Amino acid sequence: MLPQLLLVLLGALALTIVSFRRGWQAPLVLAVTGAAVSFVPGLPRLELPPDVILSVVLPPLLFSTTTDFSWRGFVRRWRSITDLGVLLVVVTTAVVGAVAAWAVPWLGLGTALVLAAVVSPPDAVTAVAIGGRLGLPARVLTTLKGESLVNDAAALTLFSTATAAVAGTETVIGNPVLFFLFEAVGGVLVGALLGRAVHAVRTRLWNPANMTALAVLTPFTAYAVGEALEVSGVLAVVAAGFALSRRSVRTVYATRIAERDAWHLLDVLLEAFVFAYLGLQFRFLLQDALEGGSSLPALAWASAVVLLAVVVVRVAWVTGGGLLMRRLLRGRFSPGGRHYSAREDLVIAWTGMRGVVTLAAAAGIPERTASGEPFPHRADLQVLAFAVAVGTLLLQGSTLPALIRRLRVEAPEEREWLEQQRERARELASRTARKELSRARDEAQDPVDRRVAELVLQRAEQLAALRAAESAEDEDAAEGRRAARTGVQLRRRMIGAQREALVGAQEDGAVAEEAVRELLEQLDLDEAALSQRSSPRL
Numbered sequence: 001m002l003p004q005l006l007l008v009l010l011g012a013l014a015l016t017i018v019s020f021r022r023g024w025q026a027p028l029v030l031a032v033t034g035a036a037v038s039f040v041p042g043l044p045r046l047e048l049p050p051d052v053i054l055s056v057v058l059p060p061l062l063f064s065t066t067t068d069f070s071w072r073g074f075v076r077r078w079r080s081i082t083d084l085g086v087l088l089v090v091v092t093t094a095v096v097g098a099v100a101a102w103a104v105p106w107l108g109l110g111t112a113l114v115l116a117a118v119v120s121p122p123d124a125v126t127a128v129a130i131g132g133r134l135g136l137p138a139r140v141l142t143t144l145k146g147e148s149l150v151n152d153a154a155a156l157t158l159f160s161t162a163t164a165a166v167a168g169t170e171t172v173i174g175n176p177v178l179f180f181l182f183e184a185v186g187g188v189l190v191g192a193l194l195g196r197a198v199h200a201v202r203t204r205l206w207n208p209a210n211m212t213a214l215a216v217l218t219p220f221t222a223y224a225v226g227e228a229l230e231v232s233g234v235l236a237v238v239a240a241g242f243a244l245s246r247r248s249v250r251t252v253y254a255t256r257i258a259e260r261d262a263w264h265l266l267d268v269l270l271e272a273f274v275f276a277y278l279g280l281q282f283r284f285l286l287q288d289a290l291e292g293g294s295s296l297p298a299l300a301w302a303s304a305v306v307l308l309a310v311v312v313v314r315v316a317w318v319t320g321g322g323l324l325m326r327r328l329l330r331g332r333f334s335p336g337g338r339h340y341s342a343r344e345d346l347v348i349a350w351t352g353m354r355g356v357v358t359l360a361a362a363a364g365i366p367e368r369t370a371s372g373e374p375f376p377h378r379a380d381l382q383v384l385a386f387a388v389a390v391g392t393l394l395l396q397g398s399t400l401p402a403l404i405r406r407l408r409v410e411a412p413e414e415r416e417w418l419e420q421q422r423e424r425a426r427e428l429a430s431r432t433a434r435k436e437l438s439r440a441r442d443e444a445q446d447p448v449d450r451r452v453a454e455l456v457l458q459r460a461e462q463l464a465a466l467r468a469a470e471s472a473e474d475e476d477a478a479e480g481r482r483a484a485r486t487g488v489q490l491r492r493r494m495i496g497a498q499r500e501a502l503v504g505a506q507e508d509g510a511v512a513e514e515a516v517r518e519l520l521e522q523l524d525l526d527e528a529a530l531s532q533r534s535s536p537r538l
Contacts, residue, residue: 004046009269012276016268027123027275027355028393031386034279045284046277054364055223057270058156059237061356063219064263065149066241067248072506072513073142080143080340084348085150088317092120093158096309103305104384106293107377110166115381117162118362119310119388121155123355124148125271127400131347134404138418138514140344144351149238152357156234157183159361166376167369172230186231188239191222195243202244208254215244215259216266256524271356278359278386285386288379299380303387310388311352311395318349343407353397354389362386421512425519428505429498436497440490452486456494488530495523495530 012030019026037043074081097116101109124144131141161180164171173179198218205211219237226236248256289299322345340348362385365378434457441453499520506516 004044008046008276008280009273012272013269015276016272025393025397026272028390028397030272030275031279031359031390031393034276035282035386035390036279038280038283043280043283046280047284048277048363050364050366053274053360055220055227055233057274058234058357058360058364059219059223060216060263060266061270061360062149062152062234062237063222063241064267065145065152066238067245067259067263069145069149069245070142070513070517071242071246072509074146077139077143077146081146081150083321084143084147084318086154088314089120089151089154089158091317092310092313093117093155093162095313096120096306099309100302100306100384104298104302104380107380110162111376111381113162114159114166114365115306115384117155117159118365118381118385119306119354119358120158121151121354121357122148122314122352122392123357124351125355127351127353130401131351131404134401136347136404136409137344140340140348140409143348153187153232153235153238156357156361157187157232160232160234163366167366169370183230183232184235186229187226187233187235190226190229190231191236191239191241192243194218194222194225194236195240198240199244199247202251202255208258211251211255212258212262215255216262218244254528256521257528274356274359274363278363278382281363281382282386285379285382289377289383292377292379294377294380299383299387302380303384303391306384307388307391307395310354310392314352315349319345322348341409343409346407347400347404347409350396350400350403353392353400354385355393358385358389418512418514421515422518425502425505425511425515428501428511429519429523432498432501433494436494437490440493449486453490456487456490491530492527495527499523 015030015033016026018024019029093113093116095116096119097109097113100112100115101107104112107115124147127144128141128148131144157180161176161183163169164179165176171179173182195218198214202211202214205214218240222236222240223233226233248259286296286299290296319342322340322342326342362382365381366375367378369375437453437457441450441457444450444453502511502516502519502523505511506513
């Protein structure tokens with residue numbers, strides 16, 4: 001099986017690279033290509049156990065989303081995020097479940113609710129990428145990112161509850177509603193505690209490789225501990241991710257750089273694998289469904305009805321709620337506000353593409369119930385989930401760029417506000433740097449140290465200071481080398497002071513987290529450049 005998995009992964013990565021260069025939707029290309037390849041005569045079936053998908057693929061994907069998400073942005077938009085990420089997921093599961101039970105009567109309401117939970121969470125990756133490229137307002141992008149994070153957790157918790165009910169699995173609480181609440185609260189508590197514990201360990205480590213390895217293991221641990229305690233492993237992963245991401249500014253700069261690269265790598269590989277994997281399952285799933293008594297016309301009809309229900313519920317919820325909110329609040333703009341313009345609501349309503357979480361959850365439907373019987377209509381559910389994911393990518397993903405361009409969704413007041421926040425962050429960093437360098441110059445006892453500090457202070461730029469130190473007409477070469485080392489030390493000192501000032505301002509709410517994050521990333525790169533500069537190899 002290992003050679004087959006490697007071939008799938010390599011092929012998926014190759015298609016992802018081609019899609020990126022051509023400007024295509026990589027998830028759509030992977031799913032459609034995989035489905036087409038699955039009809040190749042003699043192609044063997046590659047099927048992983050359902051628990052592998054849920055416990056190995058989903059945790060790092062969910063965790064990585066938290067590492068690149070602004071906590072303050074989440075707090076600022078929490079009403080919109082909760083509305084879309086929790087309430088809309090519950091409504092979608094209920095409505096789509098009822099529609100699926102009517103359109104596919106052989107499923108039954110319980111199994112239809114499993115399907116509805118699988119298809120309820122949109123994936124914002126494509127929408128955010130398109131919106132960021134076309135200039136969507138930051139508040140819309142923040143809401144979409146937050147929704148994607150929260151709705152995954154909510155939908156998968158609903159999925160586990162509905163699956164346990166259909167499979168007859170014994171749970172710690174018999175009532176499904178109370179069990180859902182127990183899972184949600186327990187998962188958050190487990191994740192938050194684990195995240196704080198991991199952070200406490202990381203503060204005592206200095207090796208970036210060890211710290212990154214610990215971070216990569218955290219989502220798997222959170223999921224496993226949560227599931228062992230019969231609470232939501234998914235919410236445990238999300239809570240642990242938030243707990244660590246909020247404290248990441250306190251870690252070593254090299255760790256933050258290494259972790260960003262590690263999560264981006266895992267995202268690309270795992271998302272590509274999931275879309276290709278379920279695409280390759282399509283012919284076999286279709287055969288299983290047909291052998292189970294379903295017909296091709298009935299599956300096509302059911303796919304169309306469920307797809308339509310998924311799209312309509314989101315459009316109605318977002319546009320209707322937006323209209324009500326604007327009437328109540330009279331459309332006044334506030335950077336921390338919770339309402340949007342009518343055009344922004346239309347864009348948000350149309351960003352309902354289903355993605356990797358839907359496909360992974362579909363693949364994670366258990367094969368058998370607690371009694372040992374086959375899980376009812378498992379193949380039907382997976383075919384329908386695949387059809388909904390591909391359908392939303394085709395219908396909404398392909399038309400979203402044109403919709404954004406036509407609506408000309410812009411927010412000049414928000415851009416002005418965010419630019420002001422960036423300017424405040426830059427001014428704070430610059431002011432802190434000058435103050436720290438002035439203090440270093442005044443404290444310097446050695447004439448060379450004082451001179452280098454003066455040069456760095458005047459230029460406020462590490463490379464310029466080093467060039468000045470290196471080009472100084474020193475009669476002693478050792479003195480020039482010592483001056484260069486002093487310049488590096490001063491720059492590191494300045495960066496440390498800047499980082500502390502920016503983090504303090506962020507925690508106090510004096511400067512927006514988005515603006516602080518941008519400058520912190522630049523400081524990380526500056527410090528990395530200094531490390532290379534002072535390396536013995538150079």
